[in-house]
Amino acid sequence: MRLGASVGLLLCVLCAAAAAEVTNLDQFLRDCEAATHVSVALRGDGQLETTAPGGSTRSAAVMIVRPPNDIYIELHSPAFKAVLLNQGSAYRVAPGSSKADNFAPDAMLGDSDFARADLQPFQLSRYSGWRISDENGSEVTVMLFPAGPPYSLEVITFDRDKRLPVKTLYYRDTLNNLVKIRRDSNFVLLGRKWMPRTIALETFKLHTQATLTLQWTQSPNFPPELFDPQFLPRLFAAPVSTGTPTAGAP
Numbered sequence: 001m002r003l004g005a006s007v008g009l010l011l012c013v014l015c016a017a018a019a020a021e022v023t024n025l026d027q028f029l030r031d032c033e034a035a036t037h038v039s040v041a042l043r044g045d046g047q048l049e050t051t052a053p054g055g056s057t058r059s060a061a062v063m064i065v066r067p068p069n070d071i072y073i074e075l076h077s078p079a080f081k082a083v084l085l086n087q088g089s090a091y092r093v094a095p096g097s098s099k100a101d102n103f104a105p106d107a108m109l110g111d112s113d114f115a116r117a118d119l120q121p122f123q124l125s126r127y128s129g130w131r132i133s134d135e136n137g138s139e140v141t142v143m144l145f146p147a148g149p150p151y152s153l154e155v156i157t158f159d160r161d162k163r164l165p166v167k168t169l170y171y172r173d174t175l176n177n178l179v180k181i182r183r184d185s186n187f188v189l190l191g192r193k194w195m196p197r198t199i200a201l202e203t204f205k206l207h208t209q210a211t212l213t214l215q216w217t218q219s220p221n222f223p224p225e226l227f228d229p230q231f232l233p234r235l236f237a238a239p240v241s242t243g244t245p246t247a248g249a250p
Helices: 002-020 025-034 229-236
Strands: 042-052 055-066 070-076 079-084 090-093 127-135 139-146 153-159 165-171 178-190 193-203 208-218
Touching: 025 127, 025 139, 042 193, 055 208, 079 229, 090 229, 178 208
Parallel strands: none
Antiparallel strands: 042 055, 042 208, 055 070, 070 079, 079 090, 127 139, 139 153, 153 165, 165 178, 178 193, 193 208
């Protein structure tokens, strides 16, 4: 009886281990890319808080996601607007600008530590190679080698069920120079889409942490020109209104 019980237990362990394995990493990552797509527009209202050794700053923030996964971002203090388009191009504008500038992957979101690359939705074509680093029943951690700047390596932990990143480690210049960690948490389900209500970024060299906290709503109204880079400078005359900042909201 003891031998039978031991064999049964071993089989259960082996089955559990097999179930935890990603047998086709390429397909899993393509599914993760598809999970960044939305079927209806979503809007997040809240705030961006940056904590540094010298103190903290806060700015009201708006993020709008348009199908499939174009992103509009607006900060109020200091004023800043940007669009990140699905095909990889991105633009930003500050008050007084007559036209939108190219938003480079290593350029910062306003005065925060978020680079554009830190906020770009996961897209497999941005990487030249990848391999599994670790996995368990709930998460899969993958090493991805960016095809271009600003990072030399990204180690992303994906939620196995949601197919979305929950933690990203950013390495720069070398494969052992860890410069940032991003953590996504407090997810909410809108329709069939999971969205993080908290996005926290820790930057080691500067000893800072930037936290974007958002409350999401579905099918917002916004002008169709919002995602047109030529229209961005005119938005300072008619900003997209924000709701009450929601730092620490559940």
